[in-house]
Amino acid sequence: MDERHYLVGTAGHVDHGKTELIRALSGMETDRLKEEKQRGISIELGFAHMKLPSGRQVGIVDVPGHERFVRQMLAGASGMDVVLLVIAADEGIMPQTQEHLDILTLLGIPRGIIVINKKDLVDEEWLEFMEEEVREKLRETVFHEAPICKVSALTGEGIPLLRQTIDELLSDVESKNSTGPVRMPLDRVFSIQGFGTVVTGTLNSGEVKLGQELAIEPAHILTKVRSLQVYKNKVNSAEAGQRVAVNLAGVDVTEVKQGSVLVMPNVFKVGKILDIKVLNLSSTEKPLTQRQRVRFHLGTTEILGRIHLLDHEELAPGQEGFAQILLEEPVVAAPGDRFVLRFYSPTHTIAGGKVLSVAEFKQKRFRENVLAQLRIKDQGDPLDLIEREITEPLSGPDLAARMHVSLAELEDSLSSLEKSERLEIWKEDETPLYWGKAMAEAWRLKLITVVRAYEDLNPLRGGINREELKTRLGITWTHRRWQTILELGSNRGFYRISGSKVQTNEGAEIPSGVLKRLDALRSHWHNVGLMPPELGTIAEACGIPKADVQEYAGYLCDQEEWVSVSGSYYQINDIQKAKSVLVDALKLHGEVGVAEVRELWGTSRKYAVPLLEYFDQQRVTRRQGDKRTLF
Template sequence: MKHVIIGTAGHIDHGKTTLIRAITGRNTDRLKEEQERGISIELGFTYFDLPSGQRAGIIDVPGHEKFVKNMLAGVIGIDIVLLVVAADEGIMPQTLEHLHILDLLGIKKGFVVLTKSDLVDSEWIDMVEEEVREEIKGTFLEDTPIIRASSTTKMGIEKIINLIDGYAAELKDRDVDDMPRLPVDRVFSISGFGTVVTGTLLSGQLKIGDEVQVFPGDKKARIRTLQVHDQDASIAYGGQRVAANLAGLKKEDIDRGDTIAPVNSMNDTMMLDVKIKLLKDIDRYIDNRTRLRLYIGTKEVLCRVVLLDKEEIGPGDEAYAQLRLEEEVVAKRGDKFIIRFYSPMFTIGGGEILEPNPKRKKDLMTKQ
């Protein structure tokens, strides 16, 4: 059976969490602070059964600009995205930043949901839909449906569920024979059980009893128990949300951004050979050796970009580069990443890993 992960995206207070509650009956805001303030701060997770009988995981991401780091940790592994736009406000800055991030990460399926559609008249919502159509031109959402919905009246909810079901049927099966990789997005401990990590299993299978390693680093553990969608499982497959109870490790031994994989299956690195693409609508140029923030998997790390064939790159430019990292990471060829300015923090582009364990290359400044 296929396994599908659905993700939300969009500006703060546009109704992402409320929409998920209307679809699933569950609240993904688990922190007391989130419930008191009425905003999502951390990633939220739940699931529901599609009309076809397939169980789908859902990741709710925070919409505030201060929590883009958390959003980026959640979108890895998403199959279908719901770009949420409040009908009474329209497109906002974080709507666009989230859309750019999803596009750069290569997500292919999704659609737009106009929430709070019961709060505006038809003339206004027609105008908002036209604005949205203009903003999604040139992205993976360009020709997708725009659903008018209300989480209060349940208008459009059934249509959203059926649309997700149809998209899920079109997804290709993940390679369950590939190497399993679980980028960690949450770590906690349970009394009597020990350390638990959660994440979206990108590929392969994890089984109870498997010996695994925490990358980067050399800490090893054994999978004591597994859960998929809050239910005990003996095997977890690529495309599922997974909670793994790890024997032999303390909570302090693992951080968000680490990757769980078979022992000795990956190599830590301080450099990455990449192809970078900058967004068209930024107003900055990137000079050789500029310090940036790199987001890969669920990890954030500072780096310097060494341009290999140009002195600088600007809006819409592409270039080959070597990223010199300030902390070790692990990656595979073909992995996608996002880059943001060090300060002020905003998304400027992304790219693809060409070589995860390269040799040091000379940059233009060194050659001169």
């Protein structure tokens, strides 16, 4: 039995028998509203399911055919694997049939079946005539080679053959991506007493599980899955391609706006500007103009926006071009998503195409560099697309989630990028991190530029602190990844790290005036032994500004010329001599007190006590009451 999941939908003019056809196929009623039953038309999406001869479980979506309800049709058509274009044998192709055809073409629905319904109302000669007419009228559409099934949903004639034809078409359909991130456009939102908010939709990608944390976008609402149903059966998980009802925790029904999307948090981009490739339908007979206001449909979302043409003054009927859509509200979108544009008023379908990316800002028109990037996004080398995404070091799962594919689908491309020297591979523990070579090199150049500028401004500080560098670079990686990449970059020789400081390989160039003041400071410490002078007083005599005193002293400590002990500074050689004298005395006597040490070192108690505490910290000595012994 096929474990994959599929969605079959209907399209066609009002009253051509779509709902009746689904009832004949599945035995289920999809008209669920009182108004629908009274008027005999579908107003909202209806859903059913059936099992095909092969054992495949198939969801069915019944979309409205009435012109006023094309918006609902758009929401239902998203995600269909096979569409049944229903045409009444006694009427033929009608206006809404044509608009549905346009929508299906723009959405890129891959497979279809032409269903001539109500054959019981006409004779055989008329039926043959209608078949020829339909085939001729659909010759220039995506249905030009689609199989034709003649049925009567009322009597059941032809229904078994239609089921078999659906089964055969689905045998060539690729299963939806259950390994990718969760994404489910919501077509219904309601509340059930005792349960709370329930949302329904067709799961486009990923797998939803009980207890999983998800987000409702574009409102950025975090929630958890309380319970799940697939085809009205309670389940622990749901996979891509299935019709799913999700009971959400901690969300009020009023918070979930129409057109929202249930997604894995922090994966899909949300924005009000989209880069797009747009086709103006030949049937519109009017050009698509710059700044034209339109209704933008993506999945279950409808938002008003304006077209910003990038490579044409206007798009003539049948013409295609690059553009941006400037939306009045944010939308969830990913590269490759199909959309439809409808005229603002009166509403009718005029254009559509695919999303290339979510943009950060509005682009200037007729710029070749902008258009070149859009061409790559549209039909460029897949390796270019991956390389553009790895602008920072990413693990395989992170990259797969960002690209909305499985890791297995990326492996060959990552290998090709590595072989062509377009990829760097780093490691976080044992986890490979992938980074586009050009982006990694640009990042390192920026890092080194920041470090060098800091060294030029602060030549005595021994480099910039790691965390300050992270802030200046605008790094948003985890602390662990930042430290890993920084350390590995130093290991690879791009720069140096000294403790908490990052330095250029060349180090800071110290100005001659600063060198003179350092030498003057050194000279004052010559032969002072273990009774050093007060730093501030001497620094002032050397011409060192009061604000810079600690920086000079810190530099000499970093160079291991001085040692700081309780606010006093000693030459390293004097500290080493003091240690040697102290160790010799302890070896000879076993223990010494402050008075003996003071005489041994030739210093005062003011300095002897802090120095002994310093040697305690260095584990040279151990304090036992008033005495010291070797550690």
